[in-house]
Amino acid sequence: MKRDVSSRIALNVIRPAELVFAIAASRHYSPESERVSATVDGSPLEPEELLDAHGTRLHRVMAPAGRFVMEYSATLPDGASAEADEVERLVYLRQSRYAESDAMAPTAEAEFRGIQGAAELLAAVSSWVGTRLSYVPGSSLPTDGATRTLLARQGVCRDYAHLCIALLRGLGIPARMVSVYAPGLSPMDFHAVAEAWIDGAWRAVDATTLAPRSSLVRIATGRDAADTAFLTVVSGRADLVELTVGATADVLPDDDLDHLVSIG
Known part of the structure; x- marks a missing residue:
């Protein structure tokens, strides 16, 4: 492509x-x-x-x-696809400024208890975030993290990504944020998605479903929006x-x- x-x-x-x-x-x-x-x-x-x-x-x-x-x-x-080593995967299991996985872990455990397999958890988290939040431009502050996003029940792409990241980390799945160019996005802008380490590779997670994941172009990668x-x-x-x-x-x-x- x-x-x-x-x-x-x-x-x-x-x-x-x-x-x-x-x-x-x-x-x-x-x-x-x-x-x-x-x-x-x-x-x-x-x-x-x-x-x-x-x-x-x-x-x-x-x-x-x-x-x-x-x-x-x-x-x-x-x-080329991104790779990861053991230290890197440990880094992306920790809480960070905008992805407070320590605070979100009880919610993750309560909502996704009983789901077996990392790929199944990934699909469940993406669907859950996509159905719990409303995409509302201008609804969030630059300082909002995953916890505040869940309470507000609305946000933009970075807020969706932060909530996915926090929940996935709370479930023991390494997760991080990627800023991207996104063909198909409307209205066009820089876009933010999550990545989770599943089956030996980083997999894209976009709970907004606003652009095809396979068309995304990686720009910056990090713990959350502070790095990207x-x-x-x-x-x-x-x-x-x-x-x-x-x-x-x-x-x-x-x-x-x-x-x-x-x-x-």
């Missing part, structure tokens, strides 16, 4: 700022073509590429005051004024929710 992805982020930099972007396709892909550019008031800046955990490519820019624009585009074939944000303002001040995301595939597949799917 071939996918074309793009993003454009415009900022008003009020005070000189150190900016870090996670918008490039991860190292799991070998792009047929790719372009990364940054400008301030039309003058080019050179982003510095840094490699984070799991092949996440970060681009750091020291931006002076002015109108800053970061653009990315790529044409991508299928990529598309923009981090490390210092200074920069206000977001425009965000445009594009993602298309030459073939948009059906998504059989009964099948295990890996992002690749």
Whole structure:
């Protein structure tokens, strides 16, 4: 499958700022073509590429005051599947800032007691989250975690992913968050899904069912949204004024929710 992805982020930099972007396709892909550019008031800046955990490519820019624009585009074939070692799987069993698996463990045990097999638990958790939450843009705060999402019964993609992650970890299944480009998503935006370690591989979990899992393009991977944000303002001040995301595939597949799917 071939996918074309793009993003454009415009900022008003009020005070000189150190900016870090996670918008490039991860190292799991070998792009047929790719372009990364940054400008301030039309003058080019050179982003510095840094490699984070799991092949996440970060681009750091020291931006002076002015109108800053970061653009990315790529044409991508299928990529390699992500792997994991024992230490990594232990990390993704622990609670994290937005996926409070210690607090969610009693709920997970009560709701999914008696279900045998990791794949069966994965399907059950995804279905449970998808039916308990309503997708409501703008309904959650950037500081909301899984517990608050469950109480509110609504959220956006990152909230669905956090709740899935917390429940899966509470059931003893390693789980983590992935930010992605998502062909088929409407309205188009950066998307967030969960991944769970099932049958020796990381499997995509998207309780929103808003885009086919097999068309997803991995950007950043981590414990939760704290590790996968598309923009981090490390210092200074920069206000977001425009965000445009594009993602298309030459073939948009059906998504059989009964099948295990890996992002690749």
